[in-house]
Amino acid sequence: MSIQRILSGQFSAHGAAQAEPAADGLTRVFVRDLVLEGQIGVYDSEHGRRQRIRFNVDLQVRLPAAAMRADQLGQVLSYEDIVNGIKALLAEGHVGLVETLAERIADQVMADPRVALARIAVEKLDVFPGASVGVEIERRASAMSATVQPLLRVLSGA
Numbered sequence: 001m002s003i004q005r006i007l008s009g010q011f012s013a014h015g016a017a018q019a020e021p022a023a024d025g026l027t028r029v030f031v032r033d034l035v036l037e038g039q040i041g042v043y044d045s046e047h048g049r050r051q052r053i054r055f056n057v058d059l060q061v062r063l064p065a066a067a068m069r070a071d072q073l074g075q076v077l078s079y080e081d082i083v084n085g086i087k088a089l090l091a092e093g094h095v096g097l098v099e100t101l102a103e104r105i106a107d108q109v110m111a112d113p114r115v116a117l118a119r120i121a122v123e124k125l126d127v128f129p130g131a132s133v134g135v136e137i138e139r140r141a142s143a144m145s146a147t148v149q150p151l152l153r154v155l156s157g158a
Contacts, residue, residue: 026060026116027068031082038090039126040101047094052125052134055099057082059109060117077114085109098122098134106139116141 028120034057037050067075075137085108102122109118123134 027063027076029059029061029077029079031055031057031079031083031086034083034086036087036124038101039094040096040098041124042096053098054121054123054134055086055105055122056119056123056136057086057105057109058119059115061112061115062116074154077112082109096126098136102135106137110139110141113141129140131145 007143034055036055038050038053039050040046040053041051059082061077063076066113086105089095089104095104102120103150105120105122106118109115109120118139119136120139121134123132125132127133135138
């Protein structure tokens with residue numbers, strides 16, 4: 001078996017080539033318009049005080065249809081985990097830039113090997129009257145990370 005086939009995940013536990021499962025696609029998991037207070041900003045006037053921050057997280061997740069049919073929370077990526085992860089990041093203390101906070105959220109959600117794509121928006125709501133300001137980033141899982149889990153399953157005999 002070639003290393004290219006191993007790394008591309010195009011084999012079964014018995015070494016035979018296999019096609020991508022047609023029934024299993026990407027599932028969108030999202031958290032929209034989550035508003036929390038946090039310490040953010042680079043200006044002196046922003047230090048030592050909390051501001052309202054809106055978060056939008058949109059993930060494309062590789063979830064087999066069978067996992068969703070199982071009706072078991074442990075089989076899917078939970079939006080509760082996303083919300084709690086953002087809360088934990090805010091609890092760590094002051095962050096200077098919305099870009100930094102967005103990257104930290106992206107790192108957190110992309111740590112799950114099922115996440116193929118993440119779009120993260122972080123907005124400060126109280127900077128200008130009547131407007132929000134912020135950033136939106138998009139991060140994709142590398143082709144290598146998408147094949148690590150199948151490779152590990154084959155190598156472990158699972």
